[in-house]
Amino acid sequence: MAQERVSNDLKALSEAYAQISSQIERFVVGNRPLIEMMYVGMLSGGHILLEGVPGTAKTVLAKTVALLSGCEFRRIQCAVDMQPADILGVRVYDPEKRDFILKKGPIFANFVLIDEINRVSPRTQSAFIEAMSERQATIDGIRNRFSDPFFVIATQNPYEFEGTFPLIEAQKDRFMFSAHLQYLSADEELEIIRRESTGYLDWEAFSEEIRPVLAPYTIQQYVRTIQKIRVEGPIMHYIRDLILETRSHDHIWLGASPRASIAFVRGSRALAALNGRSYVIPDDVKNIARYALPHRLILRREADIGGITTADVTEEILAAVEVQ
Incomplete structure (x- = not known):
């Protein structure tokens, strides 16, 4: 029921x-x-x-x-x-x-x-x-x-x-x-x-x-309904790997905080709900990453001088990290 x-x-x-x-x-x-x-x-x-x-x-x-x-x-x-x-x-x-x-x-x-x-x-x-x-x-x-x-x-x-x-x-x-x-x-x-x-x-x-x-x-x-949307183990590991990659990427001086992990979970659930799904898929996570990560990343000086943006780095991370 x-x-x-x-x-x-x-x-x-x-x-x-x-x-x-x-x-x-x-x-x-x-x-x-x-x-x-x-x-x-x-x-x-x-x-x-x-x-x-x-x-x-x-x-x-x-x-x-x-x-x-x-x-x-x-x-x-x-x-x-x-x-x-x-x-x-x-x-x-x-x-x-x-x-x-x-x-x-x-x-x-x-x-x-x-x-x-x-x-x-x-x-x-x-x-x-x-x-x-x-x-x-x-x-x-x-x-x-x-x-x-x-x-x-x-x-x-x-x-x-x-x-x-x-x-x-x-x-x-x-x-x-x-x-x-x-x-x-x-x-x-x-x-x-x-x-x-x-x-x-x-x-x-x-x-x-x-x-x-x-x-x-x-x-x-x-809002209460969205909290019941399923986030399976592989999706959780995928979110974790994306967050960890921001903390070791060559162009990033300061990576995403644990608040970013929370934003990934909540945002992915909401995006799934708007599409009528009761479960999160990797594409939900990827779409949310473009809004949850860029403002949380601080680039190294040489990357900033080189014209690299946090949006560029976010795309690099999404290309490098795969769902296990």
């Missing part, structure tokens, strides 16, 4: 994801891998760090995913003078109640987009990271839990360094996944021009047509 319920949940989740993807593609051009990773992150209980060029529909995509998931969405535009209280909230005195009440900050939402996190000071960055990791905010010594699900997408622009505070490696490691966004292809760019010329890229009109496919309580149910 339990296995039958898992199968039914996986089928429902797979169908819901297909419906969501179809609706998103009506408005958003390209970015299909990112759409998939957003749901993998949400269902894995992790958060995503996005790096890359501006204007690639990150905000629109995040808002659309949140609306289709039936979740409350908040966007936080970071600035250098932003303080922790600006995002967490403060306790203010209420004369009528004769007591201090909590005025919640924008981070109290199901789905939070933190735009340009490298614009805020290290102190405020730490507040963000702590809130993400603990899923709560401590204000005046009182712990305030966030609602479930709680999912964060943080962005940073790697091309503008003036007045920025890049995340340190330990902070990056707190993000379960990362992605480096590129410009769209020529055909995709042309499709955007076509849609804009016909008035099809009207966010207000599109958002009014959106009807949630999921709800917070169904997402929580699917």
